Amino acid sequence: MSFPVYLIGARGCGKTTVGKLLARQLDYHFCDTDQQLQQHLEQSIADYVEQYGWEMFRQQEHQTLTAVASNNTVVATGGGIILREDNRHHMSHSGTVIWLSVDHQILVERLTADPEIGQRPTLTGRPITEELYDVLQQRTPLYQQAAHHVIDANQPPEKIVTDILTALSHDALTA
Numbered sequence: 001m002s003f004p005v006y007l008i009g010a011r012g013c014g015k016t017t018v019g020k021l022l023a024r025q026l027d028y029h030f031c032d033t034d035q036q037l038q039q040h041l042e043q044s045i046a047d048y049v050e051q052y053g054w055e056m057f058r059q060q061e062h063q064t065l066t067a068v069a070s071n072n073t074v075v076a077t078g079g080g081i082i083l084r085e086d087n088r089h090h091m092s093h094s095g096t097v098i099w100l101s102v103d104h105q106i107l108v109e110r111l112t113a114d115p116e117i118g119q120r121p122t123l124t125g126r127p128i129t130e131e132l133y134d135v136l137q138q139r140t141p142l143y144q145q146a147a148h149h150v151i152d153a154n155q156p157p158e159k160i161v162t163d164i165l166t167a168l169s170h171d172a173l174t175a
């Protein structure tokens with residue numbers, strides 16, 4: 001039996017992109033909490049947050065996370081999943097948590113090319129790439145705290161997947 005693999009990290013670090021590839025390599029299911037949530041809410045994250053606020057969104061996100069965590073699944077999480085202690089605890093105790101760490105400037109480039117504002121509404125009222133530096137400063141210790149493994153995700157997706165598989169195989173050897 002193989003526990004879930006959770007991908008965490010900032011908006012645009014590649015959780016969805018890498019998660020799909022990784023799931024294929026492992027022959028696991030793939031699940032994306034943002035996509036799951038938008039289907040369940042029947043609206044975009046931006047619309048939901050505008051109507052109900054971030055606090056309600058975080059509550060919905062928590063319920064989604066606990067509902068999707070099954071074995072043989074790669075879970076791409078939302079960028080802010082690590083804000084809640086119960087989410088960090090749930091992930092680190094039910095599976096393997098991988099932090100895709102990406103430099104600020106590369107994140108800015110990726111988010112400028114693919115802003116997806118329906119899924120990534122502003123967190124602070126400032127444009128997403130302008131608020132990113134401060135958001136990273138606040139969240140980096142939380143990503144660090146939640147992660148079993150830190151992967152350099154400034155690289156091409158295929159190389160990131162190889163590095164994750166290596167980390168997971170080390171876990172299997174030491175289990």
Ligand SMILES: Nc1ncnc2c1ncn2[C@@H]1O[C@H](COP(=O)(O)OP(=O)(O)OP(=O)(O)O)[C@@H](O)[C@H]1O
Pocket residue numbers: 009010011012013014015016017018034076077078079110111113114119120153154155156157160
């Ligand atoms: N390793 C990579 N190299 C180059 N571009 C990448 C890489 N990973 C992702 N991208 C690109 O960056 C953008 C954001 O990727 P993705 O949606 O996978 O990030 P995410 O972590 O899931 O973001 P969110 O937290 O908002 O869900 C996409 O346009 C994707 O094609």
Ligand SMILES: O=C(O)C1=C[C@@H](O)[C@@H](O)[C@H](O)C1
Pocket residue numbers: 010011034045077078079080081119120121123
């Ligand atoms: O960084 C965040 O707090 C978020 C990231 C996205 O994945 C979405 O979960 C939502 O836009 C919030």
Ligand SMILES: [Mg+2]
Pocket residue numbers: 015016017032034076077
């Ligand atoms: Mg995503």
